[in-house]
Amino acid sequence: MKARLFTEEFKKKSVVEELDIRADLLSKWRNNPLYNAGYLLADNPKLSEGQLKIRRLEKELREIKLESEILKKHWAFLQK
Structure with missing residues (x-):
């Protein structure tokens, strides 16, 4: 669907x-x-072009931080 x-x-x-x-x-x-x-x-x-770039980079940073947290938890799980 x-x-x-x-x-x-x-x-x-x-x-x-x-x-x-x-x-x-x-x-x-x-x-x-x-x-x-x-x-x-x-x-x-x-929004200026600079502000748009900042928004894009902030979004990218949030995504990378989330990925990092997921990987840390996965790594901790594998170490058990």
Whole structure:
């Protein structure tokens, strides 16, 4: 079974209807670092090329740290 893919517009419309709020308010919340844990979101047109690179590198670092933790646990398991 294939995963269903929804457009960003559809997702936004669904959330707006479910929460009964204005679409511009939802966009403001999404792009405000106070409400999104300090992350700049990918579809934020205000991101500079440098900020995009930082986001990509931070994501890569998180993935590498996760892989490292998995390998450490696996190694510890094999040592038993």
